[in-house]
Amino acid sequence: MSIIGGSNSTWWPKQQAEVRVSRAQLYDLAWSAPMRQLSAELGVSEHRLTAALRKHGIPLPQAGYWNKLQAGKPVQRTPLPARKPGQDMLLLVHGTLADRFREDQGRGENPEGPFTTENVPEDxxxxxxxxxxxxxxxxxxxxxxxxxxxxxxxxxxxxxxxxxxxxxxxxxxxxxxxxxxxxxxxxxxxxxxxxxxxxxxxxxxxxxxxxxxxxxxxxxxxxxxxxxxxxxxxxxxxxxxxxxxxxxxxxxxxxxxxxxxxxxxxxxxxxxxxxxxxxxxxxxxxxxxxxxxxxxxxxxxxQQQAEMEAWCEERRQEALTKCNQERLAALHRSAELLRTAEDLRALIASVSTAIEQGRRDLDPATLAEWKQWAAEEADRIDPVLSGQVDEHLIVKPLGGSG
Known part of the structure; x- marks a missing residue:
């Protein structure tokens, strides 16, 4: 696969990693350093980078250009040709080349133009x-x-x-x-x-x-x-x-x-x-x-991009609705668990009072063991102590929608 050009579709998730850059940006890159150095920085072969640039009409420095420049001799850049019929103003770049331009993408194209260059009239x-x-x-x-x-x-x-x-x-x-x-x-x-x-x-x-x-x-x-x-x-x-x-x-x-x-x-x-x-x-x-x-x-x-964004928003809303439903269910579970825990604690207090007032007969050691066991069960059920409340206190981040 070439590192420049390709499908104009924006629908598929893998293309979120692609960026669009202008021909002028690629031209400036090609004349910023020798091809051997640029290809090493990008982690691609020199031949692959050179072929991709030439395929899309980006002129490259002629042989000996960098030696002359380093020696202080006069050099001249081959100018970037004006856009020809059918050429994209912005080109898709992939992989490490996309990473190079990710923070400096080309400006978006307007479907209404203008499209005029010295090679292409508007009409x-x-x-x-x-x-x-x-x-x-x-x-x-x-x-x-x-x-x-x-x-x-x-x-x-x-x-x-x-x-x-x-x-x-x-x-x-x-x-x-x-x-x-x-x-x-x-x-x-x-x-x-x-x-x-x-x-x-x-x-x-x-x-x-x-x-x-x-x-x-x-x-x-x-x-x-x-x-x-x-x-x-x-x-x-x-x-x-x-x-x-x-x-x-x-x-x-x-x-x-x-x-x-x-x-x-x-x-x-x-x-x-x-x-x-x-x-x-x-x-x-x-x-x-x-x-x-x-x-x-x-x-x-x-249009594809708008459809993709609408599709992603629809998936996000579906995920948000599902998340809210799960959060509400967790909230109601917390209320039920808290009521059960409080009922157990009330029961412990009621039994202790009954024994203290002589309405129930139970030796102190057995009472202490029972109160500890019942209190541990109440604490285990208590949604605050168990952390179950986090299911509705903390809003979970929505997963990727594709």
Whole structure:
């Protein structure tokens, strides 16, 4: 697990140990001492610390920086880049790094913004237009001569299926290649065009599932891209001997997930204009969707936090009610025990008086033994002397509510 980044959820108890810090705080840490010294102080490997900082866009001192600084030679810091689309303003830090910043956490993020940096305009439509200009013209290849490296996994799988069919004694029972039909080839070409341009702009793309849908990591947030005909069935388990399914009647569709702001473009279909003609628009929307996901994540996280606090308060009230009920029961037990103890003491006094007045005949030694025995029993029952009153005098601390 990385010491920086991770889930934006605040629900689980283990995340109470995590803290959020700004990129500037991590930048100042990275330039405060050599990586070897910092990693030793934090108890993590130098490689792990360096990789975590670089992954989240924190520039590090170049080789020889600390030697030059110690020798009094002029040195220059690489400035911290402005936030890019989809990057969190505050990053989760874990473990010993969280302990380092526990008393100096970053200021909370506002779901209403502002979000503007030199790389990110406040308006998402403007961000989409800026990304579209940066992308320029995109063409979908007619043949996958140099496919994106992520797509090569799907193509190699089809090659292995073809090899197995060619060498099998029962080829009709072997799994058929998925991307033989023209419709599937078209999906691959569109996915390739999108992934190539997004990778060129620095956004990581990876496949998921059996189809050419993929995930794009824009900054610190993922956008899922589905490319499919509505209602179509998967071809991943089709046997070589099975007939080809009829071409889908529904138009090919591209959809973005998960939730995006209302009105944000998230679906495109073959209509008067084919999907191949709007690949650049879709790629620009994916980049803006990464920024939209960041902004929504703040609201979702604050909502989760409010729900968690409400849940914890509900558990606290339940525990308080149970504690009060137990305290009241202990109070009533004290009253009953005290009455019993006082009754025993009254009985001792009454017997002693009766013997002194001659109404009862008992030798002094036996009377003394009995009075001591009965008094000890009264003291044992007495809630004040036994300490039973502590059950309601002292309020027990409520246990953790998770």
């Amino acid at each position: 998402l439509d403007q961000l989409r237009q800026d990304a579209l200009k940066q992308i320029g013209k995109v063409s979908v290849p007619r043949k996958l001569e140099r496919p994106h490296r992520a797509l090569q996994t799907l193509l190699r799988r089809d090659e292995r299926r073809l090899d197995k069919i060619a060498t099998s004694r029962f080829p009709k029972w072997e799994l058929a290649p998925v991307f033989e039909p023209p419709e599937q080839q078209r999906k691959l070409r569109i996915a390739d065009a999108l992934m190539q341009v997004l990778t060129r702009l620095g956004h990581h793309c990876e496949l998921w599932g059996e189809e050419p849908g993929f995930r794009v990591t824009v900054g610190d947030h993922q956008v899922q891209v589905h490319i499919r005909h509505p209602g179509e069935t998967s071809l991943a388990h089709r046997r070589h001997g099975d007939p080809f399914p009829a071409p889908p009647k529904e138009p090919l569709r591209i959809e973005l997930y998960p939730a995006l702001p209302e009105g944000f473009p998230r679906m495109w279909e073959d209509r008067e204009v084919k999907l191949e003609a709007v690949v650049a628009d879709i790629a620009a929307a994916i980049i803006a969707a990464g920024e939209a996901r960041y902004r929504l994540s703040i609201r979702e996280r604050l």
